[in-house]
């Protein structure tokens with residue numbers, strides 16, 4: 708029987724068309740290993756562009772995935788048997804993921820924080836063999852739809868400035884730049900970076 712949370716996910720996505728063969732659900736601890744594989748695989752190409760060699764794993768250990776799961780919710784799109792054997796070929800049972808949690812105090816610009824109920828989005832990842840099929844956008848739409856059910860007014864995320872293509876992608880999806888922050892302001896260790904960069908905060912109002 709589906710959990711209450713998964714029923715909400717199904718309600719959130721019922722008006723969306725899923726570009727993959729399988730369906731979306733909330734990850735459980737049993738999904739941590741597959742999430743670890745998916746996230747590191749998906750982020751591999753972009754982290755090489757701006758992180759030092761020793762820090763190019765987006766998730767250092769499976770325990771890091773467990774830790775993150777304590778702080779919010781991962782939505783995952785599981786791979787069908789056909790996708791797993793014919794396309795993914797690496798034992799990964801998840802095609803895509805996206806993480807969401809409530810904005811922590813001090814994360815948003817002071818002048819706007821009071822007026823908003825903001826959901827923070829992180830770790831959007833699509834398996835490299837499955838990109839450019841609309842899956843990333845589907846995951847984002849699913850989160851936005853869930854956020855509305857829980858009466859959030861905004862969703863926001865941070866992009867590393869060197870990833871101009873991601874800023875363009877999120878702009879296309881209706882996000883606007885609201886602030887730039889230094890790595891230190893975001894609690895990120897600049898020593899891990901091989902090029903100079905900052906963080907761009909983007910936000911979307913949920914209408």
Ligand SMILES: CC(C)(COP(=O)(O)OP(=O)(O)OC[C@H]1O[C@@H](n2cnc3c(N)ncnc32)[C@H](O)[C@@H]1OP(=O)(O)O)[C@@H](O)C(=O)NCCC(=O)NCCS
Nearest residue numbers: 749750753831832833838839840841842843844845872876
């Ligand atoms: C970024 C990512 C999530 C996009 O997933 P996706 O399933 O390929 O995205 P979609 O197919 O839904 O793309 C929708 C639109 O976004 C834009 N887009 C997606 N990937 C893009 C890219 N690499 N460069 C430029 N635009 C891109 C395009 O406009 C695309 O529409 P189009 O294919 O009709 O041109 C995926 O490439 C990924 O996992 N990348 C590595 C991890 C990452 O960068 N995550 C984001 C961290 S902030």
